[in-house]
Amino acid sequence: MLPKPSAALLQLNGVYSNFDSVCRASQASEPFNLRLLPCERLAILGPSGAGKTTLLRLMSLDSSPTKGEVIFKGRAGQRWSIAELSHHRAVMPQNCQVAFGLEVKLVIALARVARTSDPLVSEIVLHAARLARADHLLARRCDTLSGGEYARVHLARVFAQLWDVREGLILVDEPLAALDLALQEHILQALDAFATERQHAIVAVLHDVNHALRAFDRLLLMKEGRLFADLASNRQAVPVLESLYGLALECLGTADNDFVVSPVSKRSLMACVR
Amino acid sequence: MSRLGAVLRAQPNWWLGASLMLALALAVQVGAVPVSIADWFAMLKLVEWSALGDLTQTPSAGSHVLFHLRLPRLLLSVLVGASLGLSGALTQSLFRNPLAEPGLLGVSAGAACAAALTIVMLGDLAAVIHPQARAWLLPLAAFIGALVVCFSLESMARWIAPGSVAALLLTGIAMNALAGAVIGLCTYLADDEQLRSLSFWTLGSLAGAQWLWVGLFAGVLATGYYRLTRSIQTLNALALGEAAARHIGVDVHALRKQIIVWVALLAGLAVAFCGMISFVGLIAPHLVRLWVGPDQRQVLPLAMLLGGLLLLVADTLARTVAVPAEIPVGIFTALVGGPFFFLLVRQVRGRTT
Amino acid sequence: MSHTQFQSAEQRSRRLALGYLACCAALPFSMFPSSVQAAATKRVVSVGGALTEIVFMLEAGNALVGVDSTSIYPSKATAFPNVGYARQLSAEGVLSLRPSHVLVTEEAGPPAVLRQIAAAGARITTLPANHRYVGLRQRVLGVGRVLERSDTAQVMLEQLDATWEQVRQQVAAQTTHSLARPVRVLFVLAHSPAQVLVAGAFTAAQAMLSYAGAFNAVQGFKGYKPLTPEGLIAAQPDCLLVTEQGLQAAGGLEAILQLPGLDQTPAGRSQAVVAMDALRLLGFGPRMPEAVLALHQALQAV
Numbered sequence: 027m028l029p030k031p032s033a034a035l036l037q038l039n040g041v042y043s044n045f046d047s048v049c050r051a052s053q054a055s056e057p058f059n060l061r062l063l064p065c066e067r068l069a070i071l072g073p074s075g076a077g078k079t080t081l082l083r084l085m086s087l088d089s090s091p092t093k094g095e096v097i098f099k100g101r102a103g104q105r106w107s108i109a110e111l112s113h114h115r116a117v118m119p120q121n122c123q124v125a126f127g128l129e130v131k132l133v134i135a136l137a138r139v140a141r142t143s144d145p146l147v148s149e150i151v152l153h154a155a156r157l158a159r160a161d162h163l164l165a166r167r168c169d170t171l172s173g174g175e176y177a178r179v180h181l182a183r184v185f186a187q188l189w190d191v192r193e194g195l196i197l198v199d200e201p202l203a204a205l206d207l208a209l210q211e212h213i214l215q216a217l218d219a220f221a222t223e224r225q226h227a228i229v230a231v232l233h234d235v236n237h238a239l240r241a242f243d244r245l246l247l248m249k250e251g252r253l254f255a256d257l258a259s260n261r262q263a264v265p266v267l268e269s270l271y272g273l274a275l276e277c278l279g280t281a282d283n284d285f286v287v288s289p290v291s292k293r294s295l296m297a298c299v300r
Numbered sequence: 301m302s303r304l305g306a307v308l309r310a311q312p313n314w315w316l317g318a319s320l321m322l323a324l325a326l327a328v329q330v331g332a333v334p335v336s337i338a339d340w341f342a343m344l345k346l347v348e349w350s351a352l353g354d355l356t357q358t359p360s361a362g363s364h365v366l367f368h369l370r371l372p373r374l375l376l377s378v379l380v381g382a383s384l385g386l387s388g389a390l391t392q393s394l395f396r397n398p399l400a401e402p403g404l405l406g407v408s409a410g411a412a413c414a415a416a417l418t419i420v421m422l423g424d425l426a427a428v429i430h431p432q433a434r435a436w437l438l439p440l441a442a443f444i445g446a447l448v449v450c451f452s453l454e455s456m457a458r459w460i461a462p463g464s465v466a467a468l469l470l471t472g473i474a475m476n477a478l479a480g481a482v483i484g485l486c487t488y489l490a491d492d493e494q495l496r497s498l499s500f501w502t503l504g505s506l507a508g509a510q511w512l513w514v515g516l517f518a519g520v521l522a523t524g525y526y527r528l529t530r531s532i533q534t535l536n537a538l539a540l541g542e543a544a545a546r547h548i549g550v551d552v553h554a555l556r557k558q559i560i561v562w563v564a565l566l567a568g569l570a571v572a573f574c575g576m577i578s579f580v581g582l583i584a585p586h587l588v589r590l591w592v593g594p595d596q597r598q599v600l601p602l603a604m605l606l607g608g609l610l611l612l613v614a615d616t617l618a619r620t621v622a623v624p625a626e627i628p629v630g631i632f633t634a635l636v637g638g639p640f641f642f643l644l645v646r647q648v649r650g651r652t653t
Numbered sequence: 654m655s656h657t658q659f660q661s662a663e664q665r666s667r668r669l670a671l672g673y674l675a676c677c678a679a680l681p682f683s684m685f686p687s688s689v690q691a692a693a694t695k696r697v698v699s700v701g702g703a704l705t706e707i708v709f710m711l712e713a714g715n716a717l718v719g720v721d722s723t724s725i726y727p728s729k730a731t732a733f734p735n736v737g738y739a740r741q742l743s744a745e746g747v748l749s750l751r752p753s754h755v756l757v758t759e760e761a762g763p764p765a766v767l768r769q770i771a772a773a774g775a776r777i778t779t780l781p782a783n784h785r786y787v788g789l790r791q792r793v794l795g796v797g798r799v800l801e802r803s804d805t806a807q808v809m810l811e812q813l814d815a816t817w818e819q820v821r822q823q824v825a826a827q828t829t830h831s832l833a834r835p836v837r838v839l840f841v842l843a844h845s846p847a848q849v850l851v852a853g854a855f856t857a858a859q860a861m862l863s864y865a866g867a868f869n870a871v872q873g874f875k876g877y878k879p880l881t882p883e884g885l886i887a888a889q890p891d892c893l894l895v896t897e898q899g900l901q902a903a904g905g906l907e908a909i910l911q912l913p914g915l916d917q918t919p920a921g922r923s924q925a926v927v928a929m930d931a932l933r934l935l936g937f938g939p940r941m942p943e944a945v946l947a948l949h950q951a952l953q954a955v
Contacts, residue, residue, distance in 0.1 A: 088543070112549025119547075125396035125539040126594035132536065139533045140549025167593075187548060332749030361751070364773050369744050491876060507743060508765030624719065624746030625737025 033100070035195060035227050036062040036085060041094035057094060058253055060085075060246070064193040065222070068229045069238035069259065072248035073271065078231045079199060081248065085229055086117050086197045098195070109140040115195040116187040118180050120203065127169035130160065130179050137187035154185035157216055174209050177201060181213060185220055196221060198230040202237065214241045235267060235287050261285065312592050316605040320378065323609055327374055327616040328366075332623045335362040335370075343367045373509040377615040377629075378608035379517040380506070380570050381580055385607020386524065387566040388581025389588075389599055393535050394559045395457060397468055398586060399644065402567035403578035405468070406475025407449045411571035413479040414445025416486040419494050439572035446568030449475055450560040504577035504630030506615050513573055520569060521604075524562050528600065531555070535596040577630050579637020580607050580614075586644060697800065698752040700739050700761050703938030704780065705730050707793055708756070710809055710939045713800045719750040726932050726940075744769040754799050758782035782937075784860035786817060789937055809939070816942040824949050828866040836952045837870040838862055838927075839890035839920070841909070842877050843899060849912060851880045857935040858894065865949040882914030890920045892955045894948075896931035925955040 038060040062068060062085075070078045083089045084096060087103045096103040099114060116137070124133055134151045138144050155161040160178040163171065171179065181201075188194045196217070202210045218241060221228050232238045238245055239259050247254040247270050255266045261277065264287060268275050279285035329335065339362035346363050384402075391400045391407075402408050418441040456471055483498070490498055528535070534555055537545045545552050570577065584607035585599060592598045614632040621627060698719040699705040705724035708717055719734045721742075736747050739761045747755065747766075752775045759782045761767065771777050780795045781788050790810060797806025828835060840858035842850040852858035853874040862869055870890035871880065880888070895909065903909055906926060915921035929951075933944050 086547070088546070108546060108551050109549040112547065115547075117544075117547040119541075119544055122541055122544050125541075126398065126589070128536065128539055128594055132595060133540070136533065136537050136540065137548050139537050183548075332743065332745040334749075361748070361773065365745060365748055368772060369748070369769055488878070495876075505741070505763075507741075508763055508769070510765070619743060619745060622737070624734055624743060624749050625722075626741065626743030626746055628741070 033064075034061045034097075035064045035066070035099060035193065036060070037097040038084065038091075039095050039097065041084060041091040041096065056252060060256070062195075062227055062229070064227055065225045066227045066244060067218075067221075067242040068227070068244045068246055069242035070229065070231045070246045070248060071233075071235060071238055071267075071270070072254070076248040077251045078248050081246075082197055082199055082229065082231050086115060086195075087111060088117075099193075112140045112187065114188075114191060114193075115197065116184040118184045118196070118198040118201055120199045120201070121173075121176070122180060124168040127167040129164075130155075130166050130168060130171075131164045133168060133179060134160075134164075134182045134186050137183040150186050150189045151182075154189060155182045157185055157220060158182035159212060159216070174205050177205055177209070177213065181216065185216075188224065188226060192225050194224070194226045196226050196228045198228070200231050200233060202232070202234065210237070239263070239285075239287060312598065312602055313605070316602055316609070320605055320609045320612070323612050323616075324374060324378070327612055328370060330616060330620050331365075331370055332619070333362060333365045333370075335366050339363045339366055369509075372511050372514050373506055373615070373619075374612065375514045376509040376517065376574075377506050377612045379514065379521055380574055380577070381584075381608040381611025382604040383517060383521055383566040383570050383607075384577065384580040384611065385584035385603040385605075386521070386600065387563045387570075388607070389585040389596070389603040390528070390535075390559050390563050390566075391581065392585055393538055393596060394454070394556060394563070395468060396539060396541070398589070399469060399582070399641075400472075401579070401582035402446070402563060403576065403581060404476075404641075405449075405453055405472040406479055407446050407453075407563065407567045408571050408576045408578065409476045409479035409483075410449030411442040411446040411568040412576055413482045413486075414441045414448075415572065416483045416498055417441070419498055420486045420490050422494075439569060442572035443565055443568035446564035446571070447561070449479070450564045454556060454560055504575040504633070505626070505628045506574050506618075507626065517569065517573075520565060524566060525600075525604070527558075528562065532597050532600065535559075535600075539594070575628070575630060577611070577633050579633045579641065580610050582644070583637055583640055584610060695754060695800070696750065696752045698736060698747055698750055698755045698775075699724060700736065700742070700755065700757045701780075701782075702726065702932040703789075703792060703936040704756045704758065704796060706932075706936065706938035706940065707796045708800065710793075711797060711800060711802045711805050713802055716800060718752060719747065723932065723936075726930075726936075726938075742766045742770075744773075748773050748775070754778060756780065756796060756799060784857045784937055786864075786941065789813070789939070789941055792937075793939070813939060813942060820942045820946045820949075823946065824864070824866045827949065827953065835866060835868045836955065837889065837891045837919075838867045838894050838952060839870040839885075839888060839892075840894045841899070841912075843903075849880050849885065850877050852877055857937065860937075861934060861945065861948060862894070864945045865952060867949075867952050882912075885912065885914040886917045889918050891923075892925040892927060892952060893920050895926060895928050896934060897928045898931045900926075900928045923955070927951045927955065 038058055041058040041060075058081075070081060072078050080089075084091055087096060087098060087106060090096075090103065098106060098111075131151060134155060135147055137154075138147050138150065152161065152164075155164055158178045158181040160175070160182045163175055163179060166175075168176075168179070184196060184198075188196065198217070201213060205213070214237060217228060220226070228242075230238075230242065232242075242259050244257070245259045245263055246256050247266065249270055254270055255263075257263050257266060264275055264277060267287070274290040275287050276290050277285045277287055342363035343366050346367050350367075388401045391402055391405065392398055394400070395405075415438050418438055422437070453471060453475065457468065487495065487498055534545075534550045537548060537550045538552070538555065540548070542552050567581070585603040588599050588602040588606055592602060611629070611633070614636075615629045617632055618627045618629040695716045696718045697708065697713070697716045699708055699717060700721040702721075702723035702725060705717070705720050706726055708714060709727055709730065714729070717730075717733055719736050720730050721736055721739045723739065724730045724733075734750060736742060736750075739757070741763070742761060744766045747770050755770060755775050755777045757767070757777060757779050759779060761779075767777060776799075778795060778799050780792045790813075793806055793810050793813070794803070797803045797809075840852040840856075840862065842852060842858075851871055852869070853871060853876055854869075855875045856877060859869050870888040871884070893909065893915075895903075900906065900909065909926055910921065910924060912921075920926070927948070929944070929948065932938065933940050934948065
C-alpha cells in the first residue's frame with residue numbers, strides 16, 4: 027500500500043446542484059462537500075434517479091454547480107482549459123456509439139488527440155489495447171463490435187489517455203452494465219492495476235453493491251438527490267446500505283474483507299422464523 | 301480483383317488526381333467550338349498580350365474561346381465541385397450522419413433564398429449602392445443566408461435524437477420548404493427584370509465563369525483546406541459524440557462553429573456564383589468512404605478531388621449534350637444523385653434507426 | 654497482406670499512376686480540325702421570335718446561322734441551329750456558329766454570357782422589347798441597319814404603317830359605334846387545378862388587348878399573377894384569351910372550360926375562348942398589325 031499524500035486531488039466545496047432527477051423545488055437542498063485524495067477508489071451507489079450521474083458530471087467538470095466550487099488539483103474548475111483537463115482526467119462512458127464505423131485503432135489513438143506532440147502514440151495504443159484485452163480488435167471497425175467489445179475499446183481509450191500521467195482521475199459511469207461475469211471481473215482488475223501503477227484515483231457509479239464493496243475503498247451513497255452517507259467500504263457499511271435501499275441484507279462469508287452481500291431471500295427468512 | 305483493389309487503395313490520392321487530370325484533358329477538347337493545336341499556341345500569345353495589358357488583339361477565335369471561356373469554366377467546375385465535396389464531408393462529420401449534405405439540409409436553399417431577397421429588395425436600393433459593390437452583394441448575401449441556416453440546424457440538432465437519420469432529414473425538408481416558400485414569395489413580388497435573375501438560382505449553371513471567380517474559389521478552398529487540416533484529428537474525434545470528444549480534450553463548441561462557418565462559406569459561394577447544384581456533396585464523400593474508409597484524414601482531400609471530378613463530368617455533359625444550347629448542370633447532378641440517394645438511404649437505414 | 658507485399662503494391666500503384674499522368678499530358682494535343690476564324694460574310698444569330706420574323710421579312714434569311722427556341726415563324730426558321738432559351742444562352746454554343754452579329758432583345762441573358770460573346774468579337778445589337786407599335790418600328794429599323802438593308806426596311810416599314818393605320822381606324826370605328834360596353838377579356842397564361850396565371854398590367858397580352866379595343870377583366874396588378882376561382886368569378890370576363898400552344902398544353906378546349914369558377918362567368922356560360930398562335934399574338938413582330946385585327950374580329954364575334 028502506498029502512503030497517501032495529503033493534498034486533495036478533487037474537492038467539492040459547498041456545491042449545490044439539481045441532483046434530483048425529479049425537480050423538487052420546495053425542498054431545500056443541502057450543500058455537498060467532498061474531498062477525494064489521489065489513489066483513492068470511490069464508488070457511488072444509490073437507487074435510480076438519486077443523482078449519481080449528475081454528481082459524476084460535476085466531478086468530471088462537465089457541468090458547473092449552481093453554487094459552490096469544484097477544485098481539481100488545486101485549481102478551480104473554470105480555470106482548467108478543455109485540452110489541459112484531458113491530460114489529467116478521463117471518463118469512460120456508459121454507452122458510446124462511434125459514428126461512421128471508425129477503426130478501433132484510430133478510436134484508441136484519438137484519446138491522445140489533445141497532445142501537441144506525441145511520438146509514441148502507436149506504441150501506447152498497442153499497450154493500452156493489450157491491457158484492456160482489446161488487441162485482437164485493433165483492425166476492426168466500430169460498427170461491427172458487440173457491447174462487450176465496445177466496453178473494452180473504451181477502456182483501452184481511457185488507458186491510452188492517461189498512460190503517461192501520474193495522479194490523474196478516472197471516472198466511470200456504470201461500466202459493467204450488460205457485460206458477462208468474466209468481462210466484469212477483468213475490467214475491474216485491469217482498471218485497478220492500471221490506476222495503482224500510476225496512482226490514479228477512480229470514481230465509479232455502480233449498481234452492483236458487491237463490486238463496490240470488493241474493489242473500492244470508499245462508498246458514497248446518494249438518495250433522492252442528497253448525500254446519504256460517505257463511509258469506508260467494509261462490513262460496517264452493510265447496515266447503512268440496508269437503510270439506503272430499504273432492503274434486508276445478509277453477509278455471506280467469514281473473513282472481514284472477503285464477503286458477499288445479498289438481499290435476504292424469503293426462504294432464509296422463513297428458515298429463520300422456523 | 302482484390303489485387304486491383306489493393307493497388308487502388310494504396311495510393312488513392314494519386315489515382316484520383318490522375319483521373320481528374322485525364323478528365324480535364326478530355327473535357328478541354330470537347331465543346332461547341334472546335335479547337336486545334338494552333339489555337340493552343342495562339343493562346344500562349346494571347347496570355348502574353350493579356351499580361352502586358354493589350355486586350356484588343358485576338359490571335360484566333362479558337363484561342364479566345366479556349367482562354368476566356370473554356371478553361372475558366374473547366375477550372376471553376378473542378379473548384380466548385382471540390383468545394384461542394386469538402387462542405388459535404390464537413391457537414392457529415394458535424395452531424396455524425398452519412399446522409400447530411402448542404403443541399404439536402406437546406407443550406408443551399410437558404411443561400412438562394414437570401415440571394416432572392418437581395419435581388420427583390422435591391423431594386424429599391426439600386427440608386428444607393430455602387431454598381432461594383434452590387435456585384436459582390438449577392439455572394440455576400442448568399443453566404444449570410446447559408447450561415448443562418450447552418451446555425452439554426454446546429455442548434456436544432458441538439459434536441460433531435462442523436463444519430464437519427466429520419467429526424468435530421470425531416471429538419472432538412474423543413475428548411476428546404478421554408479426557403480422555397482420565401483423564394484416563391486420573392487418570385488411573386490418580383491418584376492420582370494428581377495424575375496430573370498431569380499430563375500437563375502433554382503437550376504445550377506456554370507456559364508459566365510471568369511478567371512476572377514476561379515481565383516476567388518481557389519483562394520477560399522486553399523485557405524479552408526489548410527485551416528481544417530491543421531486540426532483534422534479533431535474532426536475524427538467528433539465521431540465519438542460531443543461528450544466523449546470533450547473528455548478527450550477537443551473544444552467541441554469552437555470546432556462546430558469553425559465547421560459551420562466553412563460549410564456556409566463553401567456552399568454559399570457555390571450557390572452565389574453557380575446557382576443550386578445538389579448531391580455532389582452527398583455522393584463524393586460517401587463514395588470516398590466506401591473506397592478508403594471513414595478516416596477524415598483521407599476522406600477530406602479525396603472528397604474534394606472526387607467532387608471536382610464529378611462536377612467536371614456533369615458540366616461537360618451539360619454543355620455538349622444539346623449543342624449549341626446548354627442544359628443547366630443541376631439537372632445532371634440531380635438525375636444521378638437522386639437515385640443514388642435512395643440507394644444510400646436503404647443502406648444506411650439498415651444500420652441505424 | 655504482409656508489409657513487403659503492401660510496399661510493392663504501393664510502388665506499383667505509384668508507377669502506374671505516373672504513367673497514367675504522363676499519357677494525360679499528351680492528350681491536349683489530340684486532334685480536331687482547323688481553328689475558328691472570323692468569317693468575311695455576315696453571319697447573324699437571332700435571339701427572339703419577332704427578330705427572326707423581321708430578318709425573314711427583310712429577305713435576309715440567308716445571312717442567318719442560328720435562332721433561339723422562340724423563333725418558330727416562318728417554318729423554315731426552325732431548320733436553323735437552335736441556341737436554346739433566350740434567357741439561358743450558352744456562350745460557346747453561340748460562338749460555335751461563328752456569328753459576326755447577334756441580335757437580341759433586352760430579355761436575353763445571362764448578362765455574363767452576353768459579355769463573353771461580345772468579348773469574343775461578335776457584335777451584339779440589343780433591340781427594345783417593349784410592347785408598343787413604336788417598338789416594332791424601332792426593331793425593324795434596327796435589324797435593317799445591322800443587315801445593311803435599310804432601304805428594304807424603310808419600304809417594309811411604310812407598308813406596316815399603312816396597315817397599322819387601317820387597323821387602328823377599324824378598331825376605333827368599331828368601338829365608338831358599338832352600343833354595348835367593350836369586351837372584358839381575361840388572358841390565361843397557364844393553369845393548374847388550384848389557380849390560373851393571368852395577365853395584368855404591363856404585359857404583352859394587356860398591350861394587345863388595349864390595341865384591339867378590349868378591356869382587361871382583371872385590374873390592379875402588374876405582370877402575370879395567379880388568380881383564385883373567386884377572383885375569376887369577380888372578374889366576370891366575357892371571353893378568355895389563350896395561346897394555341899398553351900391550349901394544347903392544358904389539354905384542349907374542354908380542359909380550359911373546366912376551370913373552377915368559370916361557369917359563373919359570361920365567358921364560361923357562352924364558352925367563349927379565343928386561341929391564337931403565341932408568337933403571332935405576343936411576339937410584337939411584323940405580323941402585329943394583322944394580329945391585332947384578327948384579335949379584334951375574334952373578340953367581336955364572341
